[in-house]
Amino acid sequence: MNSEDAGASLKNLETAVEKLVQYHLDQGSKLTREELRAMSEGLVNVLLVSKGALGKAAKKDLFRVVSAQWIYESGWGTSKLSYKYKNFAGIKFRKELDHLPGCKSVEYTDWEGTTHQAYSCSTYNDFVKLYWAFLERTPYIGHTRLFSRPRRWLRFIAEQWVWTISGVDREDFPRGRRGDRQYKKAVRDTYCERIFDLMDRPVFKELVKWIDEEMDAPSPEKFT
Numbered sequence: 001m002n003s004e005d006a007g008a009s010l011k012n013l014e015t016a017v018e019k020l021v022q023y024h025l026d027q028g029s030k031l032t033r034e035e036l037r038a039m040s041e042g043l044v045n046v047l048l049v050s051k052g053a054l055g056k057a058a059k060k061d062l063f064r065v066v067s068a069q070w071i072y073e074s075g076w077g078t079s080k081l082s083y084k085y086k087n088f089a090g091i092k093f094r095k096e097l098d099h100l101p102g103c104k105s106v107e108y109t110d111w112e113g114t115t116h117q118a119y120s121c122s123t124y125n126d127f128v129k130l131y132w133a134f135l136e137r138t139p140y141i142g143h144t145r146l147f148s149r150p151r152r153w154l155r156f157i158a159e160q161w162v163w164t165i166s167g168v169d170r171e172d173f174p175r176g177r178r179g180d181r182q183y184k185k186a187v188r189d190t191y192c193e194r195i196f197d198l199m200d201r202p203v204f205k206e207l208v209k210w211i212d213e214e215m216d217a218p219s220p221e222k223f224t
Contacts, residue, residue: 023203041076049124065150085120093117102126158188
């Protein structure tokens with residue numbers, strides 16, 4: 001990539017980041033513009049790395065669903081796990097994955113006030129590799145067969161990915177196994193619906209369209 005191409009790519013990156021910053025401000029964010037810029041840069045960069053990792057155009061729709069999941073999980077890149085630890089999916093520590101380079105355990109408190117051990121990643125590349133390695137574990141075996149049907153793919157992984165969600169109360173369902181199944185289905189469906197709704201927002205469509213078209217984006221290895 002020559003200097004003119006690099007300059008154009010950087011300008012496009014700045015435009016994407018600025019639009020995200022303005023989106024947060026329009027939504028009433030209490031964070032400063034500088035804080036939002038740093039967080040938005042992280043989000044845009046990890047999505048660029050993700051696009052490079054997925055590669056083929058045939059996975060374009062999968063890229064959109066994965067991006068929406070990370071945006072939802074990270075609060076558009078504003079969660080502490082995402083902007084401080086480069087963990088955009090809230091992935092909790094699993095001993096069988098502690099061999100992954102650039103990933104280590106860190107303590108954090110979730111929205112329910114519960115303390116967990118999650119991952120801290122050194123680079124965006126490390127996080128992307130962690131995410132896909134996490135899905136290669138037993139609960140998610142077979143998920144790759146659904147790559148051509150991304151929305152069904154999300155419902156499949158959501159069965160194990162999410163166990164509680166705001167707005168869905170276990171007490172609203174009958175006791176016993178039947179109630180447990182109904183509650184779990186409601187949690188899964190609510191999780192997926194929120195991600196699908198996010199995908200319909202103009203700011204999301206504009207962001208992924210820009211990333212799709214950013215043919216001269218820097219190599220993923222250059223992001224940290």
